[in-house]
Amino acid sequence: MMNAKKITLLSGDGIGPEVSKEGEKLLTVIESRFDYKFEIVKKDFGGIAIDKHGLPLPEDTLNACKKSDAVLLAAIGGPKYDTLPRAKRPETGLLSLRAGLNTFANLRPIMLFDPLLDSSTIKREILSGTDLIVVRELTGGLYFGKPKGIEVRNGEKVGFNTMIYTESEIKRIANVAFEIAGKRKKKITSIDKANVLDVSQLWRDVVIEVSKDYKDVTLEHLYIDNAAMQLIKNPGQFDVILAENLFGDILSDEGAMLTGSIGMLPSASTGDGSLPSIYEPVHGSAPDIAGKNLANPIAMILSIAMMFKYSFNDKKVYDTILKSVKSILNEGYRTKDIAQDKCKLVGTIEMGDLICNQISATNLRLSPNN
Ligand code: NAD
Numbered sequence: 001m002m003n004a005k006k007i008t009l010l011s012g013d014g015i016g017p018e019v020s021k022e023g024e025k026l027l028t029v030i031e032s033r034f035d036y037k038f039e040i041v042k043k044d045f046g047g048i049a050i051d052k053h054g055l056p057l058p059e060d061t062l063n064a065c066k067k068s069d070a071v072l073l074a075a076i077g078g079p080k081y082d083t084l085p086r087a088k089r090p091e092t093g094l095l096s097l098r099a100g101l102n103t104f105a106n107l108r109p110i111m112l113f114d115p116l117l118d119s120s121t122i123k124r125e126i127l128s129g130t131d132l133i134v135v136r137e138l139t140g141g142l143y144f145g146k147p148k149g150i151e152v153r154n155g156e157k158v159g160f161n162t163m164i165y166t167e168s169e170i171k172r173i174a175n176v177a178f179e180i181a182g183k184r185k186k187k188i189t190s191i192d193k194a195n196v197l198d199v200s201q202l203w204r205d206v207v208i209e210v211s212k213d214y215k216d217v218t219l220e221h222l223y224i225d226n227a228a229m230q231l232i233k234n235p236g237q238f239d240v241i242l243a244e245n246l247f248g249d250i251l252s253d254e255g256a257m258l259t260g261s262i263g264m265l266p267s268a269s270t271g272d273g274s275l276p277s278i279y280e281p282v283h284g285s286a287p288d289i290a291g292k293n294l295a296n297p298i299a300m301i302l303s304i305a306m307m308f309k310y311s312f313n314d315k316k317v318y319d320t321i322l323k324s325v326k327s328i329l330n331e332g333y334r335t336k337d338i339a340q341d342k343c344k345l346v347g348t349i350e351m352g353d354l355i356c357n358q359i360s361a362t363n364l365r366l367s368p369n370n
């Protein structure tokens with residue numbers, strides 16, 4: 001039976017529209033090879049929305065997102081918007097989108113592709129076998145906590161934010177992490193700073209409480225500073241990393257460097273299932289390379305793979321996309337950010353074409369059905 005899906009596409013700014021085009025190409029190929037019919041609704045978001053409508057997340061965009069089966073977001077932001085008041089900046093739109101769709105769980109798999117082991121700044125023997133996922137809390141903590149602001153006290157300016165979590169916020173993200181760990185290597189490393197921060201002590205207490213419902217999953221705790229070291233020293237020790245918003249943001253970008261480039265990292269932001277999830281590359285709008293056919297589209301392509309796995313429950317398409325990316329990398333094709341000696345250097349468009357052609361050529365009978 002034909003699967004009809006409505007996808008809201010937010011191409012955004014900088015390299016966003018370039019990698020989005022490759023994403024659209026991929027969806028067209030998937031339509032031609034699998035039983036899908038996609039309705040792609042394109043909406044303004046981020047800097048482009050500020051230019052056209054005066055604000056980063058117009059109501060019409062949020063409404064379209066709410067009415068879709070999944071949201072595909074490329075990247076937003078740029079130097080042009082950096083001097084705007086905070087409420088009008090692209091990044092504020094991103095926080096509002098996450099809050100509007102209640103996507104409290106951000107899943108960032110750190111997938112290592114063997115042919116890229118030498119693209120990382122970390123030694124091959126340390127990286128080998130790394131396969132982990134960061135589960136980051138996305139709608140609470142320091143990025144949303146109140147009070148916040150900059151004001152004058154005793155004749156000088158002070159700036160402040162609040163890292164605040166309720167028990168139920170910690171519980172629901174911990175449950176997501178334990179469910180994921182149960183289907184993987186059954187180990188969770190929960191990140192906090194419980195030796196200093198009260199909010200972290202609550203985080204640790206609640207995670208321990210939740211762990212009692214998941215007896216087959218091993219739980220360990222690491223302070224954020226130690227976790228930052230361990231991730232570089234021995235990434236293979238991790239399976240699922242559970243972290244609050246700020247700690248997860250920093251650790252997942254650090255994790256990106258294990259893969260060789262932030263241009264390789266996909267993510268999914270999900271909630272309780274009542275509203276659509278958001279799929280987006282971890283990278284930003286990369287203004288330094290925008291419009292030059294230099295952006296690596298693989299993070300976007302892998303984000304679409306995650307959309308099939310998590311929103312459409314379709315492991316067959318997920319596996320097909322992953323296998324195609326692997327095989328193109330195995331053949332030696334590289335965008336500039338992951339280039340190595342003697343590789344076949346290609347641009348954004350060519351990399352997208354190669355992966356799509358690979359999917360077209362895949363003998364689907366070889367792929368196990370789910
Ligand atoms: P960035 O991720 O845009 O770029 C960091 C570095 O990685 C740059 O050198 C860039 O060229 C490179 N890079 C990023 N994506 C790449 C890709 N696909 N292929 C090849 N190289 C890639 O981060 P930044 O420079 O800190 O931020 C630039 C803008 O993006 C800022 O306005 C920032 O606020 C915004 N931003 C947006 C998001 C988002 O949309 N979710 C995330 C992070 C940053």
